Amino acid sequence: MIADHEESSFTFVDKRHIVQEDSANADESSITNSDTPREETRDNSMEGSESGETEMGKSPSITDHLVTCIELLHQGAWICMGLVADPVTGIINRDMEGARIAIDTIEYIASKLQTKLDPVMQRELKNLLTDLRLNYVQQMNR
Numbered sequence: 687m688i689a690d691h692e693e694s695s696f697t698f699v700d701k702r703h704i705v706q707e708d709s710a711n712a713d714e715s716s717i718t719n720s721d722t723p724r725e726e727t728r729d730n731s732m733e734g735s736e737s738g739e740t741e742m743g744k745s746p747s748i749t750d751h752l753v754t755c756i757e758l759l760h761q762g763a764w765i766c767m768g769l770v771a772d773p774v775t776g777i778i779n780r781d782m783e784g785a786r787i788a789i790d791t792i793e794y795i796a797s798k799l800q801t802k803l804d805p806v807m808q809r810e811l812k813n814l815l816t817d818l819r820l821n822y823v824q825q826m827n828r
Contacts, residue, residue: 749802752795756811759795763788763818767825782826789818 764770766785771778796811803811 749799752799753807756792756795756814759788759792760814760818763792763822767821769821769825780825782822785818785822785825789815789822792818 761770763785765772765779766781766788768778768780792811793815796815799811800808
């Protein structure tokens with residue numbers, strides 16, 4: 687049984703927020719830590735880029751979700767082919783039928799996303815699928 691005890695009081699100071707002072711008011715340093723939360727400014731240079739990142743507060747698109755699914759299936763295919771240990775158990779198992787299903791599913795999702803992805807991402811998906819297929823055939827011949 688945990689004994690009742692008084693908690694010591696403490697003050698939490700969030701020092702993650704950095705505020706840029708006006709150059710006219712700057713002493714030796716132009717950056718100071720703030721003890722009170724302030725509205726953060728973001729570097730929006732990456733917005734609208736081909737990285738697939740979304741703005742803070744904006745829900746990911748269905749395309750973002752499907753790309754995440756492809757990444758999970760990609761990892762699952764490697765695990766099923768026995769080329770990577772299962773991250774949960776640390777054991778290497780082979781399930782070639784599971785690998786085939788994962789590869790086919792990636793191919794299906796990629797075909798549906800083809801028109802929504804930029805050429806770089808399309809090429810990456812094509813290379814990913816080629817790599818998985820070659821490794822699948824190689825593992826089947828073992």
